[in-house]
Amino acid sequence: MNDPASLTLQQEIARELEVAETFEVEVEIERRVAFLAERLTSTGLSSLVLGISGGVDSTTAGRLCQLAVERARDAGHEARFYAMRLPYGVQADEHDARLALSFIQPDHVLTVDIKPASDAALDAVLAAEVSFRDAYHQDFVLGNIKARQRMIVQYVVAGGHHGLVVGTDHAAEAVSGFFTKFGDGAADLVPLSGLTKRRVRAVADTLGAPADLVHKVPTADLETLDPGKTDEDALGVAYDDIDDFLEGRPVDEAVFKTIVDRYRLTDHKRQLPIAP
Ligand SMILES: Nc1ncnc2c1ncn2[C@@H]1O[C@H](COP(=O)(O)OP(=O)(O)OC[C@H]2O[C@@H]([n+]3cccc(C(=O)O)c3)[C@H](O)[C@@H]2O)[C@@H](O)[C@H]1O
Ligand SMILES: Nc1ncnc2c1ncn2[C@@H]1O[C@H](COP(=O)(O)OP(=O)(O)OP(=O)(O)O)[C@@H](O)[C@H]1O
Ligand SMILES: [Mg+2]
Numbered sequence: 001m002n003d004p005a006s007l008t009l010q011q012e013i014a015r016e017l018e019v020a021e022t023f024e025v026e027v028e029i030e031r032r033v034a035f036l037a038e039r040l041t042s043t044g045l046s047s048l049v050l051g052i053s054g055g056v057d058s059t060t061a062g063r064l065c066q067l068a069v070e071r072a073r074d075a076g077h078e079a080r081f082y083a084m085r086l087p088y089g090v091q092a093d094e095h096d097a098r099l100a101l102s103f104i105q106p107d108h109v110l111t112v113d114i115k116p117a118s119d120a121a122l123d124a125v126l127a128a129e130v131s132f133r134d135a136y137h138q139d140f141v142l143g144n145i146k147a148r149q150r151m152i153v154q155y156v157v158a159g160g161h162h163g164l165v166v167g168t169d170h171a172a173e174a175v176s177g178f179f180t181k182f183g184d185g186a187a188d189l190v191p192l193s194g195l196t197k198r199r200v201r202a203v204a205d206t207l208g209a210p211a212d213l214v215h216k217v218p219t220a221d222l223e224t225l226d227p228g229k230t231d232e233d234a235l236g237v238a239y240d241d242i243d244d245f246l247e248g249r250p251v252d253e254a255v256f257k258t259i260v261d262r263y264r265l266t267d268h269k270r271q272l273p274i275a276p
Contacts, residue, residue, distance in 0.1 A: 001256040010245060010256070013263055017171040018194035019246045025206045028199070029064070032191045036068030037075070039164060039189055046078045047163035048189075049154050051086045052104065053221070054096030057168035057192060059213045060204040062104040064191050065166055069107065082157050085111040086150045088118060092227060096213060103209050110157060114149040121145050136225060143222030147183030164188040172197040172242045175259060176235055177266020178220070185269060196243035235262070 001007070036048065048065045052058045065081045072079035083106035085097060101109055122142050132138035154165045167187025169179060171194050179185040192200055197218070204214045218231040218239065232238050241255045251259075268274065 001253055002250055006256060009260065011248060013175060013260075014171075014246050014248060017174050017246065019171045019196060020194060021248070023199055023202070025199075025202045028195070029203055029206060032064050032203075033067045033071060036065060036166075036189060036191055037071040037079075040068065040072045040079050041075065041077050043164070045162045045164055047080045047082055047158070047161040048166050049082045049084065049158045049161070049163045050166040050168075051084045051150050051154060052097055052100050052106075053086075054091070054093045054098075054100050054213070054216075055218060056201060056204050056209070056213055056216050057170065057173075057218075059100040059103065059209050060200055060207065061166055061168045061191055062100065062106065063204075063207045063209065066104050066106050080107045080161070082106070082108045082110055082161060082163065084150075084154060084157065085109065086114050086153060087111075088146050088224075089113065089115040091221075093221075096216065099210055100213055103213070112153045114146055114153060117152075118142065118145045118149045121149070139223050139225045142224065143220070144180045144183060146222055147180035147220075151183050151186045158188075166191065168192055170195040170197070170200055171246050172200075172239055174270060175242060175246060176237075176262045177269045178231060178235060178262075179269070180222075181269045196246050197239040198243045 040046070040048070048069060050058060050062055050065055052062050062083055069079040069081045083101060083104060087094065091097060122145060132141060157163060158165045165187045167184065167190045169185065169187070169190045170192040173179055195203065201214050219228050220231060220234070221228055223229055237255055237258045241251055242259060245251050245255065245259050
């Protein structure tokens with residue numbers, strides 16, 4: 001789309017999501033580590049908490065967290081990073097999560113199985129005779145329960161350890177609203193904010209993350225009936241196209257429409273609750 005109105009809208013959305021026009025990976029790493037360390041020291045809180053899935057976003061954010069707590073400790077502040085494994089039962093790509101942890105080298109690893117609590121929530125709702133369209137709809141809703149259950153567990157740990165919950169939201173997810181509202185969308189600090197997906201990968205690569213994780217195909221992996229479903233399948237648009245859109249490059253008409261439609265439809269997810 002090259003017409004002036006479309007280009008203006010594209011630029012407005014990128015500006016709204018704080019996507020920088022230029023990108024210097026080392027500068028961005030320093031800025032984001034400094035941000036996390038400063039938040040710890042200025043709030044007087046003493047830990048960061050983040051779920052590590054085995055995907056590139058949490059691998060990247062997790063390493064930034066560990067570098068930040070080390071920096072805060074060097075400055076004489078008490079600071080620890082709690083990396084959390086939060087599988088729903090047994091996770092198919094558990095080996096990637098382990099690889100991520102061995103790269104991140106977190107101070108602590110805590111594992112909580114979110115399956116019993118997630119299933120119990122769904123069972124209690126079914127017992128109250130709430131019904132869904134079909135098994136796929138019910139499974140989709142259970143997926144959002146999983147994301148919110150992870151949020152609950154991370155806030156339990158933050159509450160117990162004077163901590164801040166870190167989220168992995170970045171511009172390519174924010175523009176499409178591809179997160180669970182008050183689930184993985186809920187966090188105190190979002191160090192990847194404003195980055196496109198390829199910029200997140202560049203940060204991961206520069207930090208020295210294993211290539212398999214840097215280039216891993218993104219998945220929310222929330223649907224039991226469709227395990228490992230790729231984000232791009234769910235979104236109907238490729239991250240490369242979303243990144244081009246956000247970085248101000250021309251994209252074709254269908255891509256432009258899909259992104260702008262999703263952006264508008266999910267506006268409520270990027271705002272505080274709506275009041276009269
Ligand atoms: N116009 C409006 N104004 C105010 N609120 C509005 C609203 N429309 C819906 N809502 C509220 O929002 C709710 C729908 O939002 P939500 O509950 O989030 O649900 P929804 O957006 O339907 O589903 C979440 C999507 O994000 C994906 N996801 C989730 C978690 C992680 C990842 C990942 O990439 O890892 C991806 C997941 O696969 C799914 O496609 C509605 O039930 C309603 O409560
Ligand atoms: N199985 C899990 N264990 C721990 N945390 C998880 C798990 N699944 C999701 N999360 C948390 O939810 C966040 C959102 O998931 P998302 O899939 O967007 O990120 P990712 O898996 O790190 O990277 P990618 O988007 O490339 O798959 C993760 O970054 C992580 O913090
Ligand atoms: Mg993932």
